[in-house]
Each structure stands twice: as structure tokens, then as C-alpha cells.
Amino acid sequence: MASTRDVLDILDELAQLTTLKEESPQSFKVRAYENAKQAIQADGRDITQLSTTELTKIKGIGKSTAGKIREFMDTGQVEKLEALRAEFPPPVVELSRIPGVGPKTLSLMRKELGIADLEDLKQAIADEKLRDLRGLGKKAEEKIATAIERLGLSGKDRRRPIGDALPLAQKLVAELLSHGVVERAEYCGSLRRMSETIGDVDITVASADGPAVMAIVRNQSAVHEVILSGDTKTSFLTREGMQVDVRVVAAEQFGAATLYFTGSKAHNIAMRQRALDRGLLLNEYGLLRKPEEDDEEASELEVVAALDEVSIYAALDMAFVPPVMRENTGEVEASIANELPDLVQLTHIRGDLHYHTDRSGDGRSSVEDMIAEAAGRGYEYLAITDHGEDLAMNGSSAEEMLEHREHIIEAAKAHPKMTVLWGCELNIGAKGGLDYDADFRAQFDYTVASVHSHYDQSVREQTERLVAAISDPTVNSIGHLTGRYIGRRPGIEIDVDVVLEALFQFDKALEVNGALQRLDAASDVVRKAVDRGVKLVINTDSHHTSELGRMEYGVKTAQRGWAPRELVVNTWPKKKFLNWIGHS
Ligand code: DGT
Ligand code: CA
Ligand code: CA
Ligand code: ZN
Numbered sequence: 198m199a200s201t202r203d204v205l206d207i208l209d210e211l212a213q214l215t216t217l218k219e220e221s222p223q224s225f226k227v228r229a230y231e232n233a234k235q236a237i238q239a240d241g242r243d244i245t246q247l248s249t250t251e252l253t254k255i256k257g258i259g260k261s262t263a264g265k266i267r268e269f270m271d272t273g274q275v276e277k278l279e280a281l282r283a284e285f286p287p288p289v290v291e292l293s294r295i296p297g298v299g300p301k302t303l304s305l306m307r308k309e310l311g312i313a314d315l316e317d318l319k320q321a322i323a324d325e326k327l328r329d330l331r332g333l334g335k336k337a338e339e340k341i342a343t344a345i346e347r348l349g350l351s352g353k354d355r356r357r358p359i360g361d362a363l364p365l366a367q368k369l370v371a372e373l374l375s376h377g378v379v380e381r382a383e384y385c386g387s388l389r390r391m392s393e394t395i396g397d398v399d400i401t402v403a404s405a406d407g408p409a410v411m412a413i414v415r416n417q418s419a420v421h422e423v424i425l426s427g428d429t430k431t432s433f434l435t436r437e438g439m440q441v442d443v444r445v446v447a448a449e450q451f452g453a454a455t456l457y458f459t460g461s462k463a464h465n466i467a468m469r470q471r472a473l474d475r476g477l478l479l480n481e482y483g484l485l486r487k488p489e490e491d492d493e494e495a496s497e498l499e500v501v502a503a504l505d506e507v508s509i510y511a512a513l514d515m516a517f518v519p520p521v522m523r524e525n526t527g528e529v530e531a532s533i534a535n536e537l538p539d540l541v542q543l544t545h546i547r548g549d550l551h552y553h554t555d556r557s558g559d560g561r562s563s564v565e566d567m568i569a570e571a572a573g574r575g576y577e578y579l580a581i582t583d584h585g586e587d588l589a590m591n592g593s594s595a596e597e598m599l600e601h602r603e604h605i606i607e608a609a610k611a612h613p614k615m616t617v618l619w620g621c622e623l624n625i626g627a628k629g630g631l632d633y634d635a636d637f638r639a640q641f642d643y644t645v646a647s648v649h650s651h652y653d654q655s656v657r658e659q660t661e662r663l664v665a666a667i668s669d670p671t672v673n674s675i676g677h678l679t680g681r682y683i684g685r686r687p688g689i690e691i692d693v694d695v696v697l698e699a700l701f702q703f704d705k706a707l708e709v710n711g712a713l714q715r716l717d718a719a720s721d722v723v724r725k726a727v728d729r730g731v732k733l734v735i736n737t738d739s740h741h742t743s744e745l746g747r748m749e750y751g752v753k754t755a756q757r758g759w760a761p762r763e764l765v766v767n768t769w770p771k772k773k774f775l776n777w778i779g780h781s
Contacts, residue, residue, distance in 0.1 A: 199270050201237065201244040202368070203418075207269055207278065208234040208262075214281035217293055220300040232257040233266075235561055238743055245270055273418075287437050288314035295348070296686050297341040305330045319345065347687040356394035357439055358684035360713035363388060363750075365419060365435065366398050369443075372417065373402055378409045380448045385458035389520045391753045393683050393716055397440035399458050403451040410445045450482050452505035457481035463525035464518075471513050471529065477501060484509050521720075521757040538727075538761045541735070543752045545768040548578035549745065551622065551645045551676055551708060551736035556583040556601050558591030561741040564601075565608045570742040572612035577771045580620035580643040581605055585632030587624040588649055595637050616771060618642035618780070622676060627651040627658075629665025631672070638671035642780050645708060645736070647676030652689055660692040667699040673778055674706040674734050677717040685714065693722055697729045706734040706766050709758075711751025712744075723758025733765045 212230035216222045236257030237244050244252070244266070252263040265275045292315065293303050306312040309330060310321050318341075321327045328338040366384040373382040379402055383389070386399035404410045407429045414431045415423055419441070424432040429445045446454040457465060457480065472479035477486055483503030502508040510517045515532040519540065522528040531537045553560040554567045560583065562570075571579045583601065584592040593601065602619045609617035620643040623631045631638060631646060638644065646666045654662070666672055678696075679688025700707050707726050710717045715738070718726065726733060735751040737744055755765065762768050766777060775781070 199245055199273065204244050204266055204269065205234055205237060207266075207275060208237075211265070211275070211278055211281070213290070214278070214285050217285050217290070217300050217303060218281060220304055222300075229259050229262055233259070233262045235741075238741065239562070282436075291315065292318060294685050295341060296344045297337060302330065302333065305332075315345070344687070348684055356396055356684075357437075358682075358714065359388065359391070359393055359395055359716070360683060361437070362395040362398055362439060363713060365439065365441075366400065369398075369400060369414075369417060369419065369441070373400070373410070373413065373443075376410075376413055378406050378413075379404050381451050383455050385455050386460060389455075389459045390461060390523055391521045391716075391720070391750070391757050393719065395439075397442060400441065400443045401451070401454050401458050402443060402445045403448040404445050405447070407445040410443075414443045446481075448504075449500075450503045452507075452509055453479075453483040453503040454481050456506045456509055459520050459523060461524050464523035464529065467525050467529040468513070471515070471533070475513065477513075479509070479513075484512055519756055521753050522759065538759050539763075540756045541733075541752060541760050541762045541765045541768060543749055545762050545765070546576075546735065546748055546752065547769070547771065548576045548580070548767045548774070549737055549739065549748065550580040550618075550620070550643065550674065550734050550767055551582050551710070551738045552580060552620075553583055553622075553738070553740045554581060556581075556593055556597070556604075557740065558584070558588075559740055564604050565611070566742050567739070568605075568608050568612060568615075568617055570745055572615045574745060576615055578616040578618065578767075578774060580618040580645075582620040582622040582643070582645050585621050585623045587626065587632045592624070592632070595633055616775070620644055622647055623666075623672065624649050625662055625666040627654065627662065629662040629669075631666060631669060635669075635671060638669075641671070643673050643778055644671060645674045645676040645734075646672045648678075648680045648689055652680060652686070654689070656690045656692060659689045660695050663691060663696050664699045667696070667703050667705050672705060674708055675700065676708045676736070677710040677712075677715050677738070678707065678722065679717055679719075681717055682714045683716065688717065693725060697722075697726050697731050700726070700731045701729050704732070706732040709733055709735045709751045709755045709760075711735060711737050711747035711749070711754070713747070713750055716750065716754045718758075720754050720757035723755055723760055727759050727761070727764060730764070733760055734767050735765055736767075 208230045212227050215227045215230065219226055236255050240255050249263050249267045252258055252266060253260055265277060269275050292298055293300065310326055312318050312321055322338060322342050327333060328335045366388055370382045370384055373379045381403035382400065384398060384400050387395050388398055402410050411426055411428065411431045415426060419435050420433045421436040422434045424434060432440060432442045434440055469479045472484060477484055484501045485498040486501050487498060502512040507517050516535050516537050518528050518532050549571055552567065554564045555561060586592045586594050605617055605619050619641060621641045623644050623646040625646050625648050667675060681688030707718055709723060733755060735748065735755050737747040739745055766774055
């Protein structure tokens with residue numbers, strides 16, 4: 198059964214492939230799919246329950262797109278999409294994601310050089326052939342070569358961005374749990390640890406009927422090719438070539454299995470050593486005790502703990518280690534000493550401080566809806582930070598911002614318990630300059646300053662530019678530190694220690710951006726920031742009412758960086774927070 202989510206995925210893919218086909222993201226056909234997607238999100242109803250007539254009545258959905266949605270719900274396929282998929286197989290689509298490879302370049306590469314995948318492209322670069330394509334040249338060729346290098350796209354052990362793997366795993370787990378034969382199901386591995394890139398997806402299922410679960414797995418729409426399928430393990434590839442391993446265990450071993458398959462391998466090895474030191478065995482079946490040598494009756498291992506992870510840590514006299522910390526970077530010792538940090542939790546968050554409305558060119562929900570959504574989550578405060586004027590197309594002039602303030606104040610009246618701040622996302626210029634003039638900037642209740650341009654300067658220039666912004670008295674926080682899109686666009690390269698020192702000295706907060714494609718600052722930077730005592734702020738950077746759930750990923754990234762609650766300014770009580778930003 199198709200869900201609204203499936204329909205949105207299909208529209209996404211149609212827009213993406215049509216961009217390649219039409220050689221332009223501005224094509225009206227692409228826009229039709231994108232508008233339909235936004236319209237469905239804004240409509241909020243379960244799309245699968247609507248007739249074609251009802252569909253076309255939704256503003257933003259054209260007749261042709263409505264027909265495709267209907268076709269998908271009736272047949273599970275869209276003919277047009279199948280044709281596009283055949284013309285643009287996954288290795289080609291992947292090429293289009295390399296910075297510098299636009300749809301036009303991609304088309305030329307294919308037609309004139311016969312490039313069909315990454316290996317071909319690398320060969321063409323090595324042969325210096327790419328530079329001869331119309332509109333390219335030596336510099337463009339070098340840029341593409343550097344992008345391939347920096348994105349880690351080369352090599353056999355290619356890894357996927359977490360933003361591609363997590364939605365897939367969530368969908369599979371939800372589907373598995375909807376079957377009565379499945380008692381428990383959880384994604385494990387690097388995904389559960391919130392690694393930024395994922396080698397493969399590992400899912401652990403508790404069930405008494407392995408073969409039944411395996412049959413369910415093989416029937417998933419995500420399955421493109423089954424690599425192996427036994428009674429307790431199935432491995433398959435998705436259409437994009439991502440591998441998924443699903444294992445079935447007995448319910449009473451579920452804790453031991455998730456502990457083992459969550460890893461990391463280094464954490465597992467340290468845990469096994471802890472067990473051995475106490476005369477115990479630890480494996481994916483449980484924490485086990487060998488029978489006494491002189492006990493002739495007992496030949497079986499005695500199970501000390503296996504049902505859940507908590508009981509296994511407890512039996513080893515350890516505090517529970519959250520999955521995101523299991524990298525053997527000090528957490529095992531800290532857990533034994535009962536000195537794990539008092540980690541920030543999702544429930545501690547009292548406000549979102551990087552938040553857009555349709556005042557921004559790329560914002561897609563109204564001021565009223567965005568405020569209502571935040572209030573609905575029980576937030577005590579909220580900063581609306583639409584883009585400053587320097588951002589091409591999406592920014593707002595000073596005059597527009599002043600009108601926006603009135604609009605925000607008016608809309609906030611419907612939610613008197615929540616304090617709504619009039620903020621701005623300032624753009625950090627090439628040399629650290631910011632939008633508007635300093636007097637105007639000073640009027641904002643709160644600001645987040647971010648890099649949205651000039652990704653290719655030297656480390657020194659990037660560091661200086663950030664320090665200039667951090668030292669500006671009208672800046673409260675730094676948004677998505679490097680501007681990276683994981684696996685798609687490398688962020689700016691900076692001297693992290695220098696930037697953290699400046700944040701500490703000027704008492705500014707470092708954002709942990711929860712958008713899955715960003716997760717920026719990254720967890721390793723967060724950990725350094727925590728060591729230096731730099732304040733943090735965890736935000737969603739929402740551009741639509743459907744995006745507030747990203748807070749969870751921001752929190753997990755912060756936890757992975759060992760962030761304690763007290764350093765995260767948006768866990769603070771309202772008074773303390775407003776006091777810190779100098780707002781009365
Ligand atoms: P990935 O898939 O490369 O992003 O990283 P993981 O951590 O998901 O690694 P994966 O899929 O190879 O294995 C899943 C978990 O299984 C891993 O985190 C720990 C456990 N594991 C795998 N191989 C070993 C091993 O040789 N020894 C131990 N102790 N555990 C292992
Ligand atoms: Ca894995
Ligand atoms: Ca695996
Ligand atoms: Zn933003």
C-alpha cells in the first residue's frame with residue numbers, strides 16, 4: 198500500500214530526473230513536480246484517500262501530475278518515471294550530484310565522452326579530456342576532480358550520506374513493526390550511532406519466525422536485488438545500490454544482538470574485554486558464564502543478561518552508554534567510572550533559534566503556521582531568523598524586515614505563552630562582513646550568522662572571516678559552521694581551534710544544525726567545543742512546518758559530541774536565555 202510519504206518520494210525523483218532530462222532545474226515540468234510536492238505537504242491530508250478530481254482541486258497540482266499520482270497508487274508504478282529511470286540509471290544520477298557537474302555538463306559528458314559512471318569520469322579527468330567539453334576548461338576540470346576527492350566518492354568502500362540511509366531504515370523498521378510476527382525491530386550499526394556516512398544499513402528484528410520475517414523483507418518496495426536470504430538473515434541492495442542487512446534473533450537475545458550489531462567494532466572489543474576481565478563471555482547471543490569445570494551436569498553456557506542492552510551494561514557494572522557515544526573514545530572508561538556527561542536530551546529543548554518563514558525566498562510555510570507549529574511542540578521561546586538581504590533571491594531588505602517584525606508580533610499574539618523573537622540569519626561575507634549596517638542589525642532580538650558563499654577560500658581566509666563575524670557585537674550565534682552538504686558539497690575548511698577559541702572569548706553559541714544533510718557543526722567539532730566550554734545551540738533550520746522533527750538529529754549529533762545539557766543555551770529556562778542575549 199502506497200503512503201503519502203511514498204508519493205512525495207516519487208515526486209522528488211520525478212523532479213530530480215526531469216531536471217537531468219530537461220537540462221535545467223528551472224524547467225516548468227520540474228516546477229510542476231516540486232509545486233505538487235509542496236502542495237501535498239501543505240494540504241496535510243492523506244493523499245492516498247483522494248480521487249483524481251479531488252487531487253487536481255488542490256492548488257499547485259496540475260492535471261498531468263495528478264494523473265501520475267493516481268497511476269502510482271493504482272499500479273505501484275509511473276510509466277514516465279520508469280522511462281526516466283532507464284535513461285538515467287543510478288550511477289549517472291550520482292554524477293549529477295558532484296559540484297560542478299550540472300545537467301548540461303552531464304549531458305555533454307555522456308554524449309561526447311561516453312561517460313556512464315564515476316570510474317569513466319575519473320578516467321576522463323586523468324586523460325585531461327573533460328576540459329575540452331564546451332563551456333568547461335582546465336579550471337572546471339580541476340574543480341570537479343577536487344570535489345570527487347573531497348567528497349570521498351572514489352574507492353570501493355563508498356559510503357552514503359546519513360540523509361539517504363536514515364529515512365530508508367526508518368521506513369523499513371516501521372513496516373516490519375506493522376507485522377504481528379515481528380516483536381521488536383531496530384536499526385543498528387553506524388546509523389544508530391549517527392555516523393555522518395553509512396557503509397550499510399543493519400536492522401535487527403526479534404521474532405520467533407525467521408522465515409516469515411525474511412519473506413516480508415524480500416517483499417519490500419525498497420528491494421532492488423536480493424544478495425542473500427536465509428532463515429535468519431537477508432541482505433539486499435536498493436535501487437541506489439545501498440546494502441541493507443536484516444537479521445532475526447530470538448526475543449530474549451534482542452538486547453545482546455542490538456548491542457553487538459550497533460557496534461562500533463572498537464566499542465564491542467572493549468566491552469568484550471570488560472566481560473573477560475570478569476570471567477564472562479559477551480557475544481551477539483548474550484552475556485554468558487561458562488559452567489564450573491567440576492560441574493559435570495552443566496554443559497550449556499549460563500545466560501547472565503541478553504534481553505536488553507541496559508541489563509547487559511548493568512551486569513558489567515557499567516552505566517548505560519547511549520548508542521551515539523559507542524566509538525571507544527573514552528566512553529567505556531567513563532561508563533565504568535560512572536562519569537558519563539549529563540547529556541542534552543530532546544526533552545530538554547525549550548526553543549528553536551534558527552527558523553524560517555515564507556518571508557525567506559526558500560521558506561515554504563507562513564509566519565502564522567510556523568509559529569503555531571513551534572507552540573504546538575511546547576516551546577517557550579522561538580527565534581524567527583529569515584535570511585538577511587545579502588543572500589541572493591532569498592534575502593529581505595531592511596524595510597521588508599521591519600514589516601516582518603510587525604507581522605511576527607501580530608501572529609505571536611495567538612500564542613502568549615511562547616516568546617517569539619524577531620531575528621535574522623545573517624550572511625557572513627567573503628571577509629566576514631554582514632548584512633545591513635551595524636545599527637540596523639543591532640535592532641534584531643537575536644541573530645544567527647552563517648556562511649552561504651565563497652566556499653573555496655584558503656583555510657586562513659575562512660578562519661579570519663568566521664572570527665570577524667564571531668567578534669561582531671550584533672551576532673549571537675554561528676549557524677551551520679562549514680556549510681557542507683554531507684557527501685554532496687564539502688564545507689569550508691577552517692582552523693577549528695582558532696574558531697572555537699573566538700566563540701569562547703566572545704561568548705557566542707555554536708549551532709548544531711539538525712538538518713540531516715548538514716549535521717553541522719559535526720560531532721567531532723562539538724566534542725572539541727565542549728572541551729573548550731563553548732556554548733552550543735541546537736536548531737532545525739526549518740523552512741517548512743514539516744521540518745521541526747529534525748531537532749532529534751541535532752540533539753543526537755550533540756550527544757555524539759558529548760554535549761552536556763548546561764552548555765546548550767536552548768535548554769535554558771526562558772529568563773536565563775533572554776538574559777544571555779540581552780533581551781528584556
Ligand atoms: P558501516 O556499515 O561501515 O557504516 O559501519 P558499521 O559500524 O555499521 O559496521 P558493519 O555494518 O560492518 O557492522 C555492524 C556492526 O557489527 C558493527 O558496528 C560492530 C559489529 N561487528 C562487525 N564486525 C565485527 C567484528 O569483527 N568484531 C566485533 N566485535 N564486532 C563486529
Ligand atoms: Ca553497517
Ligand atoms: Ca552490515
Ligand atoms: Zn537558515
